[in-house]
Amino acid sequence: MRADRVRLLAGMALALWLVLPLVPLAIWSVAHGWRFPDLLPVAWSFKAWSHAFSASSGVLHGLGQSMLIASVATALAILVGVPAGRALGLYRFRGKQLVLLLLVAPVLVPPIAIAPGLHGVFLQLGLTGGVPGVILAHLIPVIPYMTLVMAAVFGRFDTSHEAQARSLGARPWQVFAHVTLPAILPGLLTGALFAFLVSWSQYLLTLVIGGGRVQTLPLVLYGFATSGRNDLTGAIAILYILPGALVLALTARFLTGRAPGLAP
């Protein structure tokens, strides 16, 4: 019985620690004056939220920019990552180690090491200071993510169904649309939603390549966090984690904790 109680207490402590940092953010977002040493705000207000949703705060613009950049980056990553994942999941070939190494490299070599050089290259190409350049830069962490998830998905994929469809006279695109796609779709969606979150969380690549002219939601959030607007910071922070929470609700049953399905 003692072990049970220890387990329960440890579990409760863990659960508390996991939600704790989000609590002051949520309270600040509806606080109207919350000075030291008040444990709770003296008054409540939705002013921060209405300001966040007004055009002048730049929050909705940031939300739109983040949505646009993360969606396009994810779509491009699907286009190149599904074929590459197929090659990695279904075949053994010479140089596979090298390909995997190149895919893992952007996860272990941090953006700050790549961004300055990339900025120089993009400057030559006229890609700095705009959304297209930021999308391309986000592909560096997003493509490996998508490709490794798809490699795991294709590793469990049975190609004999495709062969049967072909022998029954299906054309290549019919095989893909009616046999391959339905089989890989759950994994593809999970991978895509989390690839979206990888782009959604990017800070430094957006800052360096966008040169401050591309204001995604994290950049707007940082701006308010350092200007002492804690109420607005809380509201934006809650807004910023909502898509992730939504993604989780949609994909909870697919999430098993396999390494490629996660980002540190």
Place this chain on the structure above:
Amino acid sequence: MTDRTRIFLLLTPALLLLGGLFLAGLGLGLLRSFRYMPALGLTEPDLSAYAAVLASPGFLASLGLSLWIAGVSTVIAAGLAVLSAVLLRQTFPGRAVILFLFQLNLTVPHLVGAIGILYLFSQSGSFARLAFAAGLIGAPADFPVLTQDPWAIGIILQYVWKEVPFIGLILLANLQAISPGHEAAARSLGASRWQAFRHVLLPMLMPGLVAASALVFAFAFGAYEIPLILGAHAPEALPVLAYRSFTDVDLANRPEAYAMAMIIALIGAGLLAVYARLALPSRGRDAR
């Protein structure tokens, strides 16, 4: 179409795009770190930017701080993750809630975690207010400095918050693949619960644990926005210093920023070697 052609065609778009972007960024950074910048009239590559960086006390302090942050965060997060994984393998009331919170935490951007930690642990934050209410402190300045502090406690707390669920979920997935028979066998041969864990379960978890820890170390070492929010002014974490010298108005200092970027890349390459040995399928197993 042969398999070789097929594999080549499937891989080419991803590798061209990713390799192009990644290697172009790294390559140009490398050239400029050697002070090769024809636009500025620098056409004789040399190592003076590295010499200047390595001789500057600010750089060494920042490098040391970032290694400290990454090392301490990784060790604490890995230790707590092993404990949580062992806890979550058993059934107890509320287990599903913790699993959900673990997964929710994975989706929260680090920047949000950093601001949350700041609001909790700063000298006017939630814990300082609780300490005041309990009569432990009389003013914010009496509360210990836990954020923007020289020991980077706030930064480390943020990484522990984010990475315990990350490593924990990887370990849980690995635990699912390990048959409970191994431990039962050890117990029936007279091993204590601790001995069965230490000598049977832990060795089997080790490769996954070290690989996940390498990812965490790399992230904690190279992240920019977390030390920007939670770090002290001096010394700064290495990524903050590197970005600041990159945006320095004096272009003559630019090569030093590139040299710092390359030193960070080199440390990332070292971690890549560790990760590749542990987590990428070896050629032997591949050939089967």
